[in-house]
Amino acid sequence: MSEIDLAPVQPAIEQYIPKGRAGLLPALHAVQKIYGWLPEEAASEIAKALRVPLADVHGVIEFYSMFYNEPVGKRIIRVCTDQACALKGGDGLLNHLCHHYDVTPGQTTEDLSLTIESSPCLGLCEQAPVALVDDDAETNISPDFHDYELGLPRSIVYGSIRKLTANCGEGTTTLAKYGEYEGLKKARTLGRLQVIEEVKASGLIGRGGAAFPTGIKGEGAEKAIGKQKYVVCNADESEPGTFKDRVLLSDDPHRVIEGMCITAYAIGASKGYIYIRGEYPYIVPILEDALQEAREVGYLGDHFDIEIRVGAGAYICGEETALFESIEGKRGFPRVKPPFPVTHGLFGEPTVINNVETLCNLPLILTEGAEGYRKLGTEKSPGPKLFCVSGDVTQPGLYEVPFGVTLRELLEMAGGVKGGKSLKAVLLGGAAGAYASSAHLDVKLTFEDLRAAGLPLGSGVVMVFDETRDMRDSLNRLGHFFAHESCGKCYPCQMGTQRQMEILNRVANGKALPEDMIRLQDVGWTMTDASLCGLGQTAGSAVLSAIKLWPELFESGSLPDARVEVKAEKKIIVKTMKPKAAKKSVAKAKTAKKATTKKTVAKKIVKPVKAKAKKITTKKSAARKSVKKR
Amino acid sequence: MAEITLIIDGQEVTAEQGKTLLEVAREIGKDIPTICFHEATTANALCRICVVEVEGQRVLQPACIVKAGAGMKVQTRSEKVVRARRTILEMLQSTMDLSDAPEIQQMMVEYGADANRFPGAERRESEVIDDNPMYVRDYSKCLLCWRCVQVCADDAQYTFAINFDGRGFETQIGTFFDKAIPETSCVLCGQCVGVCPTGALKPKREYLLEQGMTPQEIGVLNTGRKQRKQR
Numbered sequence: 001m002s003e004i005d006l007a008p009v010q011p012a013i014e015q016y017i018p019k020g021r022a023g024l025l026p027a028l029h030a031v032q033k034i035y036g037w038l039p040e041e042a043a044s045e046i047a048k049a050l051r052v053p054l055a056d057v058h059g060v061i062e063f064y065s066m067f068y069n070e071p072v073g074k075r076i077i078r079v080c081t082d083q084a085c086a087l088k089g090g091d092g093l094l095n096h097l098c099h100h101y102d103v104t105p106g107q108t109t110e111d112l113s114l115t116i117e118s119s120p121c122l123g124l125c126e127q128a129p130v131a132l133v134d135d136d137a138e139t140n141i142s143p144d145f146h147d148y149e150l151g152l153p154r155s156i157v158y159g160s161i162r163k164l165t166a167n168c169g170e171g172t173t174t175l176a177k178y179g180e181y182e183g184l185k186k187a188r189t190l191g192r193l194q195v196i197e198e199v200k201a202s203g204l205i206g207r208g209g210a211a212f213p214t215g216i217k218g219e220g221a222e223k224a225i226g227k228q229k230y231v232v233c234n235a236d237e238s239e240p241g242t243f244k245d246r247v248l249l250s251d252d253p254h255r256v257i258e259g260m261c262i263t264a265y266a267i268g269a270s271k272g273y274i275y276i277r278g279e280y281p282y283i284v285p286i287l288e289d290a291l292q293e294a295r296e297v298g299y300l301g302d303h304f305d306i307e308i309r310v311g312a313g314a315y316i317c318g319e320e321t322a323l324f325e326s327i328e329g330k331r332g333f334p335r336v337k338p339p340f341p342v343t344h345g346l347f348g349e350p351t352v353i354n355n356v357e358t359l360c361n362l363p364l365i366l367t368e369g370a371e372g373y374r375k376l377g378t379e380k381s382p383g384p385k386l387f388c389v390s391g392d393v394t395q396p397g398l399y400e401v402p403f404g405v406t407l408r409e410l411l412e413m414a415g416g417v418k419g420g421k422s423l424k425a426v427l428l429g430g431a432a433g434a435y436a437s438s439a440h441l442d443v444k445l446t447f448e449d450l451r452a453a454g455l456p457l458g459s460g461v462v463m464v465f466d467e468t469r470d471m472r473d474s475l476n477r478l479g480h481f482f483a484h485e486s487c488g489k490c491y492p493c494q495m496g497t498q499r500q501m502e503i504l505n506r507v508a509n510g511k512a513l514p515e516d517m518i519r520l521q522d523v524g525w526t527m528t529d530a531s532l533c534g535l536g537q538t539a540g541s542a543v544l545s546a547i548k549l550w551p552e553l554f555e556s557g558s559l560p561d562a563r564v565e566v567k568a569e570k571k572i573i574v575k576t577m578k579p580k581a582a583k584k585s586v587a588k589a590k591t592a593k594k595a596t597t598k599k600t601v602a603k604k605i606v607k608p609v610k611a612k613a614k615k616i617t618t619k620k621s622a623a624r625k626s627v628k629k630r
Numbered sequence: 631m632a633e634i635t636l637i638i639d640g641q642e643v644t645a646e647q648g649k650t651l652l653e654v655a656r657e658i659g660k661d662i663p664t665i666c667f668h669e670a671t672t673a674n675a676l677c678r679i680c681v682v683e684v685e686g687q688r689v690l691q692p693a694c695i696v697k698a699g700a701g702m703k704v705q706t707r708s709e710k711v712v713r714a715r716r717t718i719l720e721m722l723q724s725t726m727d728l729s730d731a732p733e734i735q736q737m738m739v740e741y742g743a744d745a746n747r748f749p750g751a752e753r754r755e756s757e758v759i760d761d762n763p764m765y766v767r768d769y770s771k772c773l774l775c776w777r778c779v780q781v782c783a784d785d786a787q788y789t790f791a792i793n794f795d796g797r798g799f800e801t802q803i804g805t806f807f808d809k810a811i812p813e814t815s816c817v818l819c820g821q822c823v824g825v826c827p828t829g830a831l832k833p834k835r836e837y838l839l840e841q842g843m844t845p846q847e848i849g850v851l852n853t854g855r856k857q858r859k860q861r
């Protein structure tokens with residue numbers, strides 16, 4: 001360890017020192033860039049420079065799955081094995097790679113050239129199966145591993161309207177192309193309070209999953225008194241099956257920034273943050289460029305400026321208060337609410353935090369006026385809505401439609417279930433959502449209609465499973481996801497997600513015990529009723545919906561035939577699916593993004609490593625495994 | 631102090647404004663169990679054993695931090711409440727060693743919790759860490775109440791010697807890169823041992839006595855250490 005040259009640490013973290021503890025995540029990222037991991041000595045240096053206790057620095061490194069406290073490979077391949085990718089052979093891809101390099105998932109080759117990990121959803125579900133290779137997205141990986149797309153992922157946009165996605169599908173929209181911030185201009189002529197009135201009148205409801213009226217938030221923060229007010233853009237997008245914010249951020253960053261400027265103007269905020277998940281590294285430079293453009297023409301500046309914060313692999317950091325903690329340089333533990341962010345948010349000050357898609361609606365509301373905006377959608381769910389359609393459909397992609405189309409209409413737009421099969425289920429709202437069946441096809445996709453049907457809209461996930469799918473596999477992955485992502489703060493979720501995972505694992509292996517269904521219900525209800533934050537409160541939701549739809553799956557000792565069919569299905573996937581041309585009615589259908597950055601390469605993903613692989617397991621997983629074994 | 635009126639389990643109660651539901655319930659002799667709550671530490675409301683049902687609230691509310699409000703209708707033992715408490719206890723029992731936590735064992739009896747509710751469940755186990763002259767750490771008994779971390783940090787000592795390893799179910803209290811206590815900023819103040827509810831942190835003397843050593847043998851150990859130090 002003593003050979004570590006600490007000279008590069010200081011220059012790398014220099015710029016974060018004035019931020020103190022709030023500079024911790026960026027400093028850790030910067031130092032990890034140098035060494036590939038976070039050596040103890042370097043972590044000490046950071047602690048000293050930022051004046052953060054050593055134990056706390058270690059606690060932070062331990063919390064985020066993309067920070068490493070032991071050496072890892074120069075190259076890290078994260079293969080998505082979550083829901084949508086699993087339907088397209090994600091597991092096979094991971095196994096193939098691991099076999100090829102003679103490692104098991106989570107291990108590093110002996111020469112430290114490569115680490116292969118399985119990853120929760122990477123937000124690229126419409127192009128499954130996918131992997132993140134260092135900072136590049138590798139998409140549409142064909143099962144024989146000879147074909148894939150590398151670099152900035154494409155944006156595949158369909159739908160019946162193009163309001164929010166007007167500039168999406170043709171690469172990044174520069175400021176020159178985006179034009180003036182007309183919505184912000186309008187806001188300034190209206191005056192602060194009138195802007196809030198307009199947003200309230202528009203009926204805009206937050207798109208991040210919690211379905212909170214946006215205008216009310218703005219009003220609360222406007223009235224609140226604080227030293228400084230903040231606007232935070234929640235770009236953590238980690239809900240499995242969700243990829244809409246990725247498309248908005250990479251294709252139309254100025255719409256997001258304009259939305260933040262409007263909010264800042266309305267509430268009197270002088271500082272903004274965009275918190276983007278660590279699995280979207282390729283979007284960061286796009287945002288940096290866009291912020292710079294906005295600074296050059298004075299939209300951003302001394303009156304209001306925006307900083308980017310990059311997460312490091314923690315779904316919980318999408319929860320608003322955990323996100324604040326993360327910006328403040330801490331473990332992503334959700335806070336007890338109340339107090340609410342509008343009065344006590346980031347750094348304890350009044351804060352408005354909104355989802356990317358929510359913010360993108362604001363310029364629209366201001367330019368069209370609340371009345372004009374309300375022409376789309378329904379009375380209680382006005383406006384346009386983005387749906388992330390993935391899984392067994394003919395045309396997976398991002399769909400923009402007015403609120404009020406039915407699930408059936410949406411699926412028809414997407415070409416129906418792939419291969420002419422019939423529908424088994426739709427996972428609505430993501431892992432935190434619920435399963436719908438063909439009985440729900442005519443439910444209108446609005447907040448109110450879905451609620452009446454007992455289904456969540458969540459973050460707009462519509463993941464399709466055809467008749468051949470074994471839903472126990474999907475449940476098993478859900479169980480794994482929540483156990484992996486629980487922050488561990490409160491008991492119902494910390495232990496409940498673990499117990500749920502164990503039981504779902506038994507169920508998936510056909511080894512369910514008598515009363516496992518009742519155990520799942522008790523655990524699920526307890527998490528729903530008693531957890532501290534939204535993660536635990538929704539961690540049992542999909543499982544409980546599955547128990548209602550398919551109680552037979554949870555019977556002890558049952559191993560239905562679906563498994564066999566799943567194997568057969570893999571063959572169908574092997575036929576490379578060329579995305580079909582979009583319907584005529586779609587203004588700008590899927591357009592390849594930045595042809596220059598996208599390479600279609602016909603070779604192995606990475607060059608074979610000659611050295612024989614040694615099983616180095618990173619400390620985190622080693623420690624955890626040793627606990628597990630006993 | 632202004633007074634408010636609320637209803638707890640059908641009973642009209644007058645209480646001082648600003649008190650928590652836990653305080654008000656205890657004043658009228660209603661027992662609400664607590665695990666993580668401790669007067670000397672900042673309440674994090676993380677064990678959720680104290681949850682109660684408040685009319686109009688979507689989810690159960692932790693009585694240890696939620697303030698009693700005028701007109702609130704509270705149920706301290708509804709079906710939902712009992713299910714949540716029982717399940718939390720059953721999960722605790724399946725996770726950790728509760729042998730040094732008699733209050734929790736008592737709660738298990740009271741709520742009819744089944745000690746074997748979760749067959750095949752992974753337990754959180756760890757070796758006893760005996761790395762300093764003052765206390766031993768047995769995290770198999772740790773129920774992650776956070777009190778030790780809090781008193782070591784800004785709730786009392788401002789030493790910041792301990793924090794967390796891992797996350798979720800695999801969380802464990804730990805030091806910087808898992809160093810031994812004497813290699814950390816720990817000043818052996820013993821505050822953490824004082825607030826630990828389960829014997830996960832134990833004075834070394836007590837631990838050695840439990841291991842069957844006699845007070846004399848322990849005394850010899852201690853002199854030995856002192857002499858070494860003097861040299």
Ligand SMILES: Cc1cc2nc3c(=O)[nH]c(=O)nc-3n(C[C@H](O)[C@H](O)[C@H](O)COP(=O)(O)O)c2cc1C
Binds near residue numbers: 208209321358
């Ligand atoms: C576990 C968890 C994860 C979340 N992840 C996200 C996320 O990635 N993006 C997001 O916008 N909101 C997320 N949310 C919701 C946020 O807490 C918050 O409600 C949202 O950012 C508010 O924005 P909105 O009003 O525009 O919807 C998450 C909530 C929970 C409980």
Ligand code: SF4
Binds near residue numbers: 334486489490535
């Ligand atoms: S519900 Fe889960 S994620 Fe949320 S605070 Fe509790 S343990 Fe953490």
Ligand code: SF4
Binds near residue numbers: 777825829831
């Ligand atoms: S060691 Fe004791 S005080 Fe510390 S978290 Fe565990 S149970 Fe609580």
Ligand code: FES
Binds near residue numbers: 085120122
């Ligand atoms: S990217 Fe694989 S499931 Fe979303």
Ligand code: FES
Binds near residue numbers: 665675692694
């Ligand atoms: S005692 Fe209230 S949450 Fe632990």
